[in-house]
Amino acid sequence: MTGIATHEETSFLIRMQQHFAELPVGKALTDTVHHPPHYTGHPSGIECIEITKHMNFCLGNVVKYVWRADQKGDPIENLLKAREYLNYEIERRQQAQPLPLARPAPKTPPIE
Secondary structure, three states, X not given: OOOOOOXXXXXXXXXXXXXHHOXXXXXXXXXXXXXXXXXXXXXXXXXXXXXXXXXXXHHHHHHHHHHOOXXXXXXXXXXXXXXXXXXXXXXXXXHHOOOOOOOOOOOOOOOO
């Protein structure tokens, strides 16, 4: 390793410098990969992932789509997606439950 940048590395660094120099001063950069605003903008200050990482996939998606319903895309579509994942979870749980045994009919006193 020589410590000398190649032409490609130097060109990349110059392009990055130019890109960031063109950004408006004072404009906050948002990390749309790790902390997108539609998951971090909740009035509680809690980020959605802090809740959903403790849930299974379907329940996590229910919370995610409700959480961002008014923040990203079409609110109705987000709520429909939440309902769809809730239906998946209900179906999964119903299939996992053993069928209830038939209860014997209550004994009725004999008629005299």
